[in-house]
Amino acid sequence: MKSEPLVLGIETSCDETAVGIVRGRTLLANVIASSVEEHALFGGVVPEIASRAHLESILVVLDAALKESKISLNDIDAVAVTAGPGLVGALLVGVSSASGLALGLGKPLYGVNHLAAHVSVDLLTHDEPVVPVIALLVSGGHSSLLQIDDITSSVVKLGESIDDAAGEAFDKIARVMGLGFPGGPAIDHEARLGNARAVDFPRGLTQSGDWQTRPFDFSFSGLKTAVARYLESTPKFIRADVAASFQEAIVDVLLLKALAACKKTGIDTLVIAGGVAANSRLRTLAAERCQAAKIRLRVPPAGLCTDNGAMVASLGSLMVASGRSPSQVDLEADSSLPVTSVSLN
């Protein structure tokens, strides 16, 4: 089996059309086109607009990635694509584009899990392939704590959000505060000038009973309600303070549970991945707390945390290198693919 496979990865599960190319664990190209500005007008991702944009952009993005990588399409060893989870119409554009490429080239096709790909992108910037790891996966659609013994085959879910995803909470609070969409970067920016201790917002599922029954699950809906209520009852609220306090509450609970998972399992490496991993406060606080707890922390650079093609290519490359069999060429996208299914047959 090739140790440094050349893999092209396609990602279209939400609103970014992305193509990445990696050789082994070396990133050769990472090109992203986003339709986020069209969605911002509606305050959220509009599936049909996203799907149309994917079809409009995919060839342009593919072409740009090939130019950036300086490779020829014929040289690739495999095509990888996000097969789920995500918006079904959006996923189908990527999967069809990938199967067209794979059949056209006569190369194997790997339909992979978007969430596992978020974690695997870490390997492009960190040398040692440390396993097992605890992964905190936080994005607009997901908040999960995972135990990963082998990213190509063994992902165990320790817990997840029972209501909103972390990124979703950011979006909703940003909307209530009039900060626009997407909410994550807006709140991160606003919070820089605020006092994180100004308001003591609730930390969901951290009561003593919760640590017995749902130690690794998250809940952000109570926090959302608390912020909305605070804004209503405090006409002269200081926007930056509210943003900072809200952000602190989310980041605090994410790290409390992630470190508890490390302690419980005895695993001393934590990977934080997904779009919310780009949040500056999460990165800073994670570094502080991991150092104190003697946990090795690995967070991909912010640019690789949000959805991209390099993460799909990197997981594809690992699949090829570890001898996993490719997907059927007529694989079906699965919009609700569970995080424990790393790839599709």
Next chain:
Amino acid sequence: MEEFFFVSITLAIDTSTSRTSVAIVDEGALLWHGFRDGATSHGSAVPALVSEALNRAPIIEQVVVGMGPGPFTGLRIGIAFARTFALARLIPVIGVCSLDAIASQVHEKDDFIVATDARRREVYWAQYRAGVRVEGPHVDLPSVLVERGLPVFGEGAVKYSIAQNDEDQFPDMVALVNLAQDSDFQIDEPLYIRRPDAVPTSERVK
């Protein structure tokens, strides 16, 4: 000036109706045709059928794809696949209006209409005279077609019981390829006709 060249082996794909059709057309003759019916099975049907087609004809010289109109998700599957397949093989890909490839099978001297299912109780349609499109494509309620008093053909007509007969419902793959040889019929972008439903995910029921 129009450049005329003869491309022999064509891979033809259409996903504009509930039928996924894939064919190999060689100099105007149908070499192989495979199809699968099912309004939500285009995603797996296209690569499965193309795999079969490639067993018959491993060397493809151009791709022709139906650009609709048709239900969006299925339509995009055929177009996305056709474009990247062509990119991988370094061959041209040409799009044509799928309704025209249905109309080509209809032998009516006078005006007639071709209608496919647009879901939501509507049809995509176009009007033809001597086989040539004179109006459309549009999307409308079936009653709009009834008012025209013309014979109607196609899947949409059958579904809403306004069809002349239940034959010739789906695009003819040889006709699709023939249309693509004429630059007047070549289309670059999908025929969506409808604007997208602008409902963000956050407003949807989970």
